[in-house]
Amino acid sequence: MDGVSRSELADFLRRRREALPPDRVPATAIHPPGRRARRTPGLRREEVAALAGVSVNDYERLEQARAPRPSPQVLAALGTALRLTAAEREHLARLAGQIPPGTNADRRPVPAGARRLLNRLGPIPAYLVDERQDIVLSGWLTRVHPGRPWLAKLAGQ
Known part of the structure; x- marks a missing residue:
């Protein structure tokens, strides 16, 4: 994955995380014991990591464009954690290089x-x-x- 793709993937993940209201996810994931009041819009990075079942460090590296290409399983887990639509999941996969741009595998035939x-x-x-x-x-x-x-x-x- 090249630098441009990494930065686009990182930007997409950050925007989706910030846009997801905390009340749309299970309370146990967003209210761990001992946490202070929320100061950030949307979810925190550690909350997304917990929901996706990945380490906080791995998620932070993805969002900071420092991680290698994520696996399809990690992308699926992030899609679920961030409550992405089917189109957003496909976009996420394309940004991560999982579905090569221009492939016809997912297209309807041209009339x-x-x-x-x-x-x-x-x-x-x-x-x-x-x-x-x-x-x-x-x-x-x-x-x-x-x-x-x-x-x-x-x-x-």
């Missing part, structure tokens, strides 16, 4: 009508995106001019 329409557009550079704004199909112009960097990017080359 034949959309393919025909894109092919009929002729010299107009066009592409079709999914709900995540990933390019799933591009017109012929983006494929026949691979020397143009922006066209090659659209064509997935």
